[in-house]
Amino acid sequence: MKTIGLLGGMSWESTVIYYKAINESIRDKLGGLHSAKITMCSVDFEELEKLQRQNKWSEIATVLSNSAKLIESGGADFLLMCVNTMHKVASEVESSVSIPLVHIADATGSKLVADDIKKVGLLGTRFTMGESFYKQRIINKFGIDVIVPDIDAQDTIHNIIYNELCLGIIDNKSRQHCLEIVDTLHKSGAEAIVLGCTELPLLLQQNHTDIPLYNTTAIHAEEAVLLALKG
Secondary structure (H helix, E strand, O other), X not given: OOOEEEXXXXXHHHHHHHHHXXXXXXXXXXXXXXXXXXXXXXXXXXXXXXXXXXXXXXXXXXHHHHHHHHHHHOOOOEEEEOOOHHHHHHHHHHHOOOOOEOOHHHHHHHHHHHOXXXXXXXXXXXXXXXXXXXXXXXXXXXXXXXXXXXXXHHHXXXXXXXXXXXXXXXXXXXXXXXXXXXXXXXXXXXXXXXXXXXXXXXXXXXXXXXXXXXXXXXXXXXXXXXXXXXX
16 A cells, blocks of 8 residues: 655645545455555644735745655655645645645546536635636646636635634535525536535535535545555
8 A cells, every 4th residue: 555645734624534534435445444554744724824815825835845845755655735725836846746746636627527527617715716727727637617606706705715614614604605606607507516625525515405516625535545555
């Protein structure tokens, strides 16, 4: 079994889900007392969130690259950043180490292609929805059309993520707001919705809507398991 490298803490609420999902999948596949081999580094999200607001992405890249180096030195065979938004600096982080980085958008795009999805709605932070680093990767690499909510809806989702979900707050009114946004995207032609923030599955589960939801946390975690057990 290969050793999985997890770069987490963004937020720790979703990093916990990664750790649990990976170990549960390893147990289910191998049985007995088997668990995953994991090297983890968890950062202080408060510091990085301030840098986000100040648009200091080069400093964020430095912090995450240093953490990635620690993970590599701890014996990891490959690296996951347990977060969607920070993939804005994925290339910088990947170039700082010699182990491969498993990009969350690639894992998600592969799943969408396997399910023959042609057009998706993307939910996430303002950075993920509003900038091209995530959307364009799925469009260019997988040929899938990606649409996002309008600016007001993007602000609503962004605030729910940072002011509630990252703090462990699950609010039914916020869930309803998000479901209304999901419905709007569906009416605009989205066949499915990508939950492009690792905190969003804390609020939105498949039993809340008939519209297919793609949980990027679960997809990314399962990709890590498959790679760990491969070869």
